[in-house]
Amino acid sequence: MTIQADSDKFEQQRQEKREKLEALGLDPYGLRYDDVEAAEAVKERFKDEEERQHARCAGRIVLLRDIGKLIFITLRDRSGTIQVGLSKKMLNEQWTLAKLLDLGDIIGASGQLGRTRTGEITIWVEEDGLAFLSKCLAQPPEKFHGLADIDQRYRQRYVDLWANPEVMGRFIKRSAITTTIRQHLESRGFLEVETPMMQAIAGGAAARPFITHHNSLDLDLYLRISPELFLKRLLVGGLERVFEINRNFRNEGLSRWHNPEFTMLELYQAYGDYHDMMDLTEELISACVAAHCNGPEVKFGDLDIDLSGRWRRAKYADLLWEHAGCDIGDLQAVREKARALELDEAGMDDAVVVNEVFEATVEHHLVNPTFVIDYPAVLCPLTKRSKENPNYAERFELFIARMELANAYTELNDPTQQYENFMIQLRGQEETMATMDHDYITALKYGMPPAGGLGIGIDRLVMVLTGVTSIRDVILFPLLKPVGPENA
């Protein structure tokens, strides 16, 4: 279902209006329109200053009230709305045009500012002050409820954005959040880089990749599941502090928390470790909260989340003890707990059972920001092991609102150890198309500085900071199945 079909009668009617405009010598798809001021900025500047002022705005007609020889329009641009008043007496010849306006048309309006009886700030369009910028041929959605059908909102985001102002606001905020992150990182000497999205070896994570094909090389390539191994090559090259904010692609199921393509911030800091990454994570997210949220308390569905202060840092093993009641070293007890949770533990490796129990018992308690630190080393093939206890890896995951939001390590820079870990990881992972990345090992042989590395899921961060519980509401065009012509 789309809003309008070619044969649509509404479109016919609007086409006729378009032809009337053309008959009057007007281009219904107008030219450049200079010196446009944001609607909200106009209202702001007129708020205190009541003297005669001129204004010039452009935007889409979202409400239209025709009361005879006077027309009131609510004009929306990306800043908000402003009322435009058109009067027959003031417009003279252009009054004919005013009467041809439809909901959804994009117009320019210039004239003196004034207030109506009820105090609404209004641009009273002067003679020749009305410009047709684009005729809307499709029927706009209902003015009060907007576009509510979720499927249609995602498929026709171009309508959703102006029909539902909070949607536009959310995506503007998303952009502002990544800007804040970039500024923060650049001020700390990080360099933004871009690494391959198409990779011959899909490494840096355990996930099934998408496959694509290069024709003239006759070469199968993978869409990256992670930029990690390339970014760390840059540490070998000496760039020392690098970050990338871009898409990863994972060929997995869809859910409220998963879109097949999603945006990650990944960064690497030479001579640091995972403690630095914890501090940096806290700083980055706190900076976003300070800049883009109304206070550190945010609502997320039914959850109230407090993002203030220093966040809890809790060891993986301690959390397991706290919520599952078993000692991570007591595999008997862990397997018993797994059976009690009705997990099918019989065929699983010990470490997998531990992690399953952890996920089943601990994660849903992690509502306020919590750094889960010191993961079992076997779960972390790219992470340096803890000096005090080599069974654990210097890794943390940050949970907020029960979601995994960030993942960071002290990076493993020993090529011999890395090679062994890859070999272990490759066993029994045919499905993920995992292949040994020999060049990465070679890179490590040249020497990679000790480093901290961090990944933050930008989509999920935006979810938390905007309070929406579906990842599709923070992605402009989430993946949907195409609608066949028989369903159109």
Next chain:
RNA sequence: GGGAGUGUAGCUCAGUCGGUAGAGCAACGGCCUUUUAAGCCGUAGGUCCUGGGUUCGAGUCCCAGCACUCUCACCA
């Protein structure tokens, strides 16, 4: 992939026990110079998601399919 739910006018939604398809907004025609989801009078608008089946008769009941939502599974 499993389970549950939703799909009716351009949009938002009603539709009783199986008996002629409804409202508001939008549209079209008319009135109206300070409206605020403007108002008043009138008109028009339907592949009831698709395809089968049951029935004298299906928007409604049954079967299959499609899309979306929730949920489970998958998922560093």
